[in-house]
Amino acid sequence: MRRPLLTATAIAAAMSAIPLATAAMAAADSDTYREFDQFLDVFNRIKANYVDQVDDKTLIKGAIDGMLAALDPHSVYETGVDYDNLRIMTDGAYGGLGLTVGMQDGAVKVIAPQEDTPADRAGVKAGDLILRVNGELAYGLTLDQAVAKMRGVPGSKITLSLVRSGHDKPIDVTMARERIVQKPVKWEVRGQVGYININTFSKNTGAETRAAVAAINQALGRKPLGYVVDLRNNGGGLLDEAVAVADTFLDKGEIVSQRGRGTDIERYYAESRIPGDVTGGLPVVVLTDAGTASASEIVAGALQDHHRALILGERSFGKGSVQSVIEMGPHRALKITTARYYTPSGHSVQEGGIEPDIAVPQISDPDYKSRPVIREADLRRHLINEGKADDRTIEEDAKDDPRFAATPEALKKQGIDDFQLYYALKTVARLGGAAQVAAATKAKVATK
Numbered sequence: 001m002r003r004p005l006l007t008a009t010a011i012a013a014a015m016s017a018i019p020l021a022t023a024a025m026a027a028a029d030s031d032t033y034r035e036f037d038q039f040l041d042v043f044n045r046i047k048a049n050y051v052d053q054v055d056d057k058t059l060i061k062g063a064i065d066g067m068l069a070a071l072d073p074h075s076v077y078e079t080g081v082d083y084d085n086l087r088i089m090t091d092g093a094y095g096g097l098g099l100t101v102g103m104q105d106g107a108v109k110v111i112a113p114q115e116d117t118p119a120d121r122a123g124v125k126a127g128d129l130i131l132r133v134n135g136e137l138a139y140g141l142t143l144d145q146a147v148a149k150m151r152g153v154p155g156s157k158i159t160l161s162l163v164r165s166g167h168d169k170p171i172d173v174t175m176a177r178e179r180i181v182q183k184p185v186k187w188e189v190r191g192q193v194g195y196i197n198i199n200t201f202s203k204n205t206g207a208e209t210r211a212a213v214a215a216i217n218q219a220l221g222r223k224p225l226g227y228v229v230d231l232r233n234n235g236g237g238l239l240d241e242a243v244a245v246a247d248t249f250l251d252k253g254e255i256v257s258q259r260g261r262g263t264d265i266e267r268y269y270a271e272s273r274i275p276g277d278v279t280g281g282l283p284v285v286v287l288t289d290a291g292t293a294s295a296s297e298i299v300a301g302a303l304q305d306h307h308r309a310l311i312l313g314e315r316s317f318g319k320g321s322v323q324s325v326i327e328m329g330p331h332r333a334l335k336i337t338t339a340r341y342y343t344p345s346g347h348s349v350q351e352g353g354i355e356p357d358i359a360v361p362q363i364s365d366p367d368y369k370s371r372p373v374i375r376e377a378d379l380r381r382h383l384i385n386e387g388k389a390d391d392r393t394i395e396e397d398a399k400d401d402p403r404f405a406a407t408p409e410a411l412k413k414q415g416i417d418d419f420q421l422y423y424a425l426k427t428v429a430r431l432g433g434a435a436q437v438a439a440a441t442k443a444k445v446a447t448k
Contacts, residue, residue, distance in 0.1 A: 043059060043063075064077045068336070070381070072383055073380065074319070074321060074323050075335065075336045077328075077332070081148045083332060084151065089202060092203045092204065093180060096180050097119040097124075097178075098113055098114035098117020098178070099114070101130070101146070104129070106140065107129045108138050108141070109128070109130075110129075111126060117178065118175040125164065128163065131163050132159075132160070133160060134159055151177070154179045155178075157175070157177075160172070160173050160175075182202060183208075184205040184208060185197070185199075185211075189219050190228075191429065192220070192429065193226055193227070193425050193429055193432070194212075194213065194216035196209060196212045196213070196216075196228065196229050198234055199233070200235070200236075201237025201238050201242050201295040201296070202238065204241075206243075207244070210248050213248065225429050225432025225433060226283030227284050227285075227428065228425055228428055229284060229286045230287045230421065230424075231299065231300060232289040232291060232420070235294065235296070236293050239256075239298070239322060242255075242295035243255050243298070246270070247270045248277075248278050249278075250271075251271070252270050254269055254302075254344040256268050256342065258322050259340055259341075260338055260339040266339075283431035284310070285431075286299070286312065287421065288313045289314040289316070290315065290316070290375055292313075294317070294319045296316070297320070301347065304357065305343050305345045305347070306344060310357045310358060312356055312420070312427065313420050313424075314360075314361065315375075316349065317376055318353035318375050319350070319376045320351075320376075321340055321341070322339040323337050324338040348385050351375075351385045352377075352385060353376070360404070363411065363419050364411050364416060364422075366408045
């Protein structure tokens, strides 16, 4: 039996029973009905005439995607693997192997196994190519498809066939999936400086940042000269965790405000969770680059506006909008832009980003001058910031600065493979050393 074509008549008839407050509302509803008629007319013609049979689910999903694409680049309808990735970004945990992977010439390549995970214990190494997953050829799969096959219920078994340099035959490794908890914060001591790398803003990022400060102090047996907070290539995450991270370094004051469609302004302040600056006011340098976006820019902007940290590196991405996640059913969610955010001084980073206080190009990268850089302003249908300046940035000026004329080869001979981090560590050491001398001088004068 042939299915009847859909029409908007039934929708209009049902809604006509609802009393309308004004003639203007009635006219608006009439326009909406006409638009629905157009949509359903196209839908039915595709169903009847398209060269291949296409199911309703595919067409509706495409229509939803197109509707959101007409808004801005960050409003999306997430299903399947995309939904899983969204939940992993916010929850910071998933069932899998603990592998970071990428694509190389159509093959899935292991970038690194996370420490103390099934992949790490099974001997999977950085640089391995994944040939098969449970006997199924991985070559030709998209990265999302390959990742979906490796994830699964904790406790379930999986076998990977790996191609490794120096081995004539593939290596088979079998392991059980586990609940993998991502580590959004990593720390280490560099000389007398604490280095804190924050790679995402998922659940507990704020708490882990405070734990990193405590761990650095414990490792040194005293407080360091200061801290470098690395936000490079951190694409953002949860707003609350960005507030918690900024609060770690601030005594008081506004951290960020957000403004939606109406006139209401929601403000977030320091000391909402954490009493005082846990570092005791020691010097802080925040590293940023073109991959520093969203929640990362909230942290950088707050610390910059309060003169609590020096921002060093390159101009950030420029994503000054807030997305809310609305669960739409099992394995489905709508992520939609609901507000713009502003730094404490009222500055919107949308399009323009955060300008560094000290512009330092990554001259240890051989391609840093020629590598294309994509920021928010380059994305189609990005939100417009009418207050953004179009002048030449200090970051662009830094590319011609004679202080940054060293070649990657010359830096490598000095043992410098990350020039921006090297410069940041030196800056903190200089600031921290000066502060110690000033404090000692003041104490000496006070005792006379």
